[in-house]
Amino acid sequence: MKRNTWQREAVREALDGTDGFISAQALHSSLHASGSPIGLATVYRALGDLATTGEADSLQSPDGEALYRACSTTGHHHHLICRNCGRTVEIEADEVEAWAQRVAAEHGFTRAAHVVDVFGLCADCTVLLAAEAR
Amino acid sequence: MKRNTWQREAVREALDGTDGFISAQALHSSLHASGSPIGLATVYRALGDLATTGEADSLQSPDGEALYRACSTTGHHHHLICRNCGRTVEIEADEVEAWAQRVAAEHGFTRAAHVVDVFGLCADCTVLLAAEAR
DNA sequence: ACGCTTATTGATAATGATTGTCAAAACCAT
DNA sequence: ATGGTTTTGACAATCATTATCAATAAGCGT
Numbered sequence: 001m002k003r004n005t006w007q008r009e010a011v012r013e014a015l016d017g018t019d020g021f022i023s024a025q026a027l028h029s030s031l032h033a034s035g036s037p038i039g040l041a042t043v044y045r046a047l048g049d050l051a052t053t054g055e056a057d058s059l060q061s062p063d064g065e066a067l068y069r070a071c072s073t074t075g076h077h078h079h080l081i082c083r084n085c086g087r088t089v090e091i092e093a094d095e096v097e098a099w100a101q102r103v104a105a106e107h108g109f110t111r112a113a114h115v116v117d118v119f120g121l122c123a124d125c126t127v128l129l130a131a132e133a134r
Numbered sequence: 135m136k137r138n139t140w141q142r143e144a145v146r147e148a149l150d151g152t153d154g155f156i157s158a159q160a161l162h163s164s165l166h167a168s169g170s171p172i173g174l175a176t177v178y179r180a181l182g183d184l185a186t187t188g189e190a191d192s193l194q195s196p197d198g199e200a201l202y203r204a205c206s207t208t209g210h211h212h213h214l215i216c217r218n219c220g221r222t223v224e225i226e227a228d229e230v231e232a233w234a235q236r237v238a239a240e241h242g243f244t245r246a247a248h249v250v251d252v253f254g255l256c257a258d259c260t261v262l263l264a265a266e267a268r
Numbered sequence: 269a270c271g272c273t274t275a276t277t278g279a280t281a282a283t284g285a286t287t288g289t290c291a292a293a294a295c296c297a298t
Numbered sequence: 299a300t301g302g303t304t305t306t307g308a309c310a311a312t313c314a315t316t317a318t319c320a321a322t323a324a325g326c327g328t
Contacts, residue, residue: 003295003304025285039307044286060194064314065285080241089241096230100252107214107223109254116250118234119191120243137275137324159314173278178315198286199314 007038011046012070015056021067054111078116091118141172145180146204149190154213154224155201193249205247212250225252 014031015022022030028043047068050056057069078096080089096116104112148165149156156164162177181202184190191203196215212230214223230250238246 001296001304005294005305007306023285037307041287041308042306045305058196060196060198064194064198064200066198080238080243091237091241093233093237095233096250099227099229103225103227104214104252104254107225108257108260109214109252110257110260112252112254114250114252115193116230116248117193118238118243118246118248120238120246121188123242123244126244135275135325139276139324141277157314171278175279175316176277179276 007042008046008049010036010038011043012050012055015047015050015068015070018070021059021061021069023061023065023067025065027068057113059115078118080118080120141176142180142183144170144172145177146184146189149181149184149202149204152204155193155195155203157195157199157201159199161202188245188247191247191249193251196253212252214252214254 010031011027014027014034018027018030024044024047025040027047028038028040031038031043047056047058047066051058051068055070059067061067077090078093080091093116096114100114100116101112104110104114144165145161148161148168152161152164158178158181159174161181162172162174165172165177181190181192181200185192185202189205191205193201195201211224212227214225227250230248234248234250235246238244238248
């Protein structure tokens with residue numbers, strides 16, 4: 001049976017009060033800074049549960065951290081990432097959302113989330129690398 | 135100055151000969167299995183370079199591994215991945231291809247590649263997890 | 269072909285995020 | 299309040315990746 005603990009609530013609230021994605025480590029630090037004695041492992045478990053139940057989205061940052069976000073439909077967007085300098089531009093992908101859901105459903109998948117990110121070289125790095133390659 | 139070594143060639147070829155995404159570790163194992171004495175660190179470096187120059191795409195798997203794929207337009211497709219059991223279905227995303235190019239261009243990005251992968255729970259795992267959650 | 273300079277390699281240590289362990293504490297139906 | 303069971307948390311363990319650094323080898327000029 002699933003029990004309700006103040007720790008889980010604390011994680012849920014901290015996540016709700018955060019704008020955008022945050023790592024488990026950062027969320028733990030944030031909670032500690034607020035005086036909560038919650039353990040790191042517990043934060044990981046709580047976030048994992050939230051992601052499993054669909055209350056939170058998770059994605060992997062380019063450097064391998066897992067990032068979490070309260071699952072609100074508002075503010076969903078994707079990224080255009082410079083493969084060289086890491087510069088990131090947020091992009092809208094409305095037309096892709098429906099597509100992802102449809103494809104998932106067609107194959108019997110549920111709780112579909114998607115990773116839609118575009119990598120490229122930003123204008124600056126395009127010039128930069130062209131010079132280096134010489 | 136950039137030098138050409140048989141190691142870099144080996145990595146490039148191994149990646150070309152692989153369908154879909156593969157992790158650095160797996161690629162290293164594969165090379166070893168083929169009798170190559172190439173070092174693990176070298177595989178990481180080579181893959182990083184390939185990703186930087188745009189010869190390879192990279193994405194983060196849900197469990198935190200970096201996955202690489204030869205950047206070829208042939209056989210280009212995307213994946214529908216079960217977040218629980220890892221089952222993978224290849225999917226077409228023609229309508230998304232053009233979108234990615236357009237968005238990249240709009241922001242001055244060149245050499246645009248994209249990562250479009252949909253994660254969800256496959257039919258089996260949907261049932262499985264529903265049972266567990268009880 | 270020869271040597272020189274310097275990028276590259278590779279074995280291994282270091283790092284850092286995440287997960288496993290397990291006794292102690294907390295939850296909740298009774 | 300009690301008992302059975304889940305959850306917690308400190309810490310160890312794991313695993314991918316990166317840093318280190320001496321040894322090697324690529325490519326240049328000769």
